[in-house]
Amino acid sequence: MKNQTLLIVLLLAAFIALPLRAVEVTVFAAASLTDSLKEIGAAYEKTSGDKIIFNFGASSTLARQIEAGAPADIFFSADEAKMDGLAAKELIDAGTRKSRLGNALVVVVPNDSALEIKSAGNLTNDSIKKIAFADPKAVPAGVYGRAWLTNMQVWAAIEPKVIPTENVRAALAAVESGNVEAGVVFKTDAGISKKVKVAYEVPAKDAPKISYPMALVKDSKQADAAKKFLDYLAAEEAGQVFQRFGFILLE
């Protein structure tokens, strides 16, 4: 009788303990980080035994979700503004905040397009009727793009042609489908797709400063495991993966 009770207690303990052992870390990350982070996450899972769950989307959407209490452990944004917004509401652990990634903006066109784009001004041509942007009002890629074109004094002329999309990958998809003549996306996004080609790379001097901050979300229930993953993201191995995908390391 006593042996049976002991067995049941041990089984229950194991049952409860097991989930505790395999920790799940939830990362809310910008859409442009999709492919690189998936690779990094897979590698990390093998070495650490922890599980990484990703939620990719527009940084503006993700920030909104975190504000509403979504269970994120880490926020990896495509611009400082969204992170600042959460910091101001004291939703992130400022001490863990780091920005190590940069990116470049490019104008992409469908593979079979004959368009030549040599400058921002070319976008005002009549041959370009629709340009896909991640929503220039909120999504970082679109905000950057708008900043660039405003800087080049052509935003007013181009704005009527803008097709705002949910996030930068949706803008890419729009160009891939051929429903728009061109799109403004990150260089790293263009690298992923086989159906588009880069028509123009925005020179660093014309573009706004692009930087990807990452931080621990204060209400995280796996703070320790999350911090471990953040350290991994800041380290050498991850850095190499990011570079391979085309990100710029801001060291």
Place this chain on the structure above:
Amino acid sequence: MSLLLKNISLPLADFVLEVEAEMRGRVTVVFGPSGAGKTSLLDLVAGLRRAKSAFIQLNDRVLTDKGKNISVPVQQRAIGYVPQDLALFPHLSVRQNLLYGRKAESNGEAISFERVAGVLEIESLVDRSVTKLSGGEKQRVALARALLASPRLLLLDEPLASLDAPLKAKIIPYLGRIRDEFKVPMIFVTHDRAEAMTLADEMVVLVAGKVMQAGRVADVFSRPANAEVAKYVGMETLQPGRVTSVNEGLATVEAGSVTLTAMALESPSRDVFVCIRGEDVILQRETGAGSSVRNRLAARIVSLRQEGALVRVELDAGFPLFALVTRPAATELALREGDPITGMIKTSAIHLVPR
């Protein structure tokens, strides 16, 4: 008028409607029990239904010839139809209903609005709403509507079925007026003997989709061609019998345990049904002095049933015999169940039908 129906074959739920008939009367009644296919037949003539095979010709115009793929569209047949539920248009006024079938150009042949309204006595109803009419008023409006479309033939489906006795008595004259004053040939469907006898010249008996008999109304009623027709035209007593001998136009028939004298059939047949109308059986308490009646049967009263002004008496006369007598007569004779009584039937009132 002449309505020719040939090769009609229309499968229905339980049987196939197969009709060959020619209707020439002013008023023809299609007579039979419910479910015999009478409404389907009307629908076919009006063009509202298609049959597997059919040939329908009205006067000199072929309306349907399935074999030659001829089918005149409903709206060009000029055949009026008054269905059982009248189908007055609820969203239109009485006047709009009446004028619905009116053609823009009225030639001299068109029946005048005033005349129809007058004959059917609906002048005062013309501006009313259709939904506020009584049963009899609706009936007359439906009739008038069909007439005002100047039909060459008028079909009526059980025109009196939904009316009570007093109302029926009121409407029957209107139908008569349509026959006499507007001279529009009519074919109407009913399962009521009284209506058939009152209004029609010719009759077609339809049972389970087949024409059992056709001819003048009086002939069919008095000389039913077979047991089924006999049943439907109201022979209360239907008894199998055997003709044992025929002599000078009279036949001796054995029915049950008794022998009867009846009028012989033209084409002699051994096995017959003996058909006797209830009204033709006379009941007598004592066997009185001589009478001309050939068939006097000693019987016992099995049951008595009131049927309105009449009493239906079931007798055991050696076979089940039914008599219909008036209530005063039943009271006067003090009829009671179990009583012995004599049933008397004239020879000419016993109809033989080959079996």
Place this chain on the structure above:
Amino acid sequence: MTAEEWQIVWFTAWVSALSTLLILPFGLALAWALARRDWPGKSIVETLVSLPLVMPPVATGLILLKVFGRRGGIGGFLHDHFNFDVVFTWRAVVVALSVMSFPMLVLFARVAFEEVNPRLEQIARTLGASPLRVFFTITMPLAARGIIAGMILAIARALGEFGATIMVAGNIPGKTTTLSLSIFQNVELGEDSHAFRLLGISVVLAFVAVWSSQFLLRRKRKLP
């Protein structure tokens, strides 16, 4: 309410009305055929018509995107031959609304037609009316209440459309932004008061639509 918000309400109202008018002829014809006729494959047609009602709107939107996109069957034809774009324009909004509200109209109109006693139509024909005259003088007037109720609900469905619209028309300010799209975006941007104002208008419009269609359907049943 700002001028921009009024523009969105106005735009939403007229595309909803336009899409309902566009589906009316074909929708009524199909509803009549479903009510009065039988043919092999009828159940397949019935199922296809009901699909947009049951499928996730974004899924329907995806199908429309493929068909009306520049490389799609219809969109490609229009783009190559007429230099005419459908996706990412107001025309795509009309297409999305039409497709999504079509089943609603057909459903209600079919029931309305079925409730018209076929005997009335038959008798009208014996009185000399052609099938077309019967349809317009007998069938339609008697089915009118049910059909109008169906139209109102179709408009209401169009007013509230989101999933298919965002797929095929995007959310282009001033060009394809509808009430629902705008509410979504405002919430995304954190502009809650903005969103709630638009929400209020949506509720009012939906309420009026459903209430008036209920009213029509109730009146109809009272007729003898």
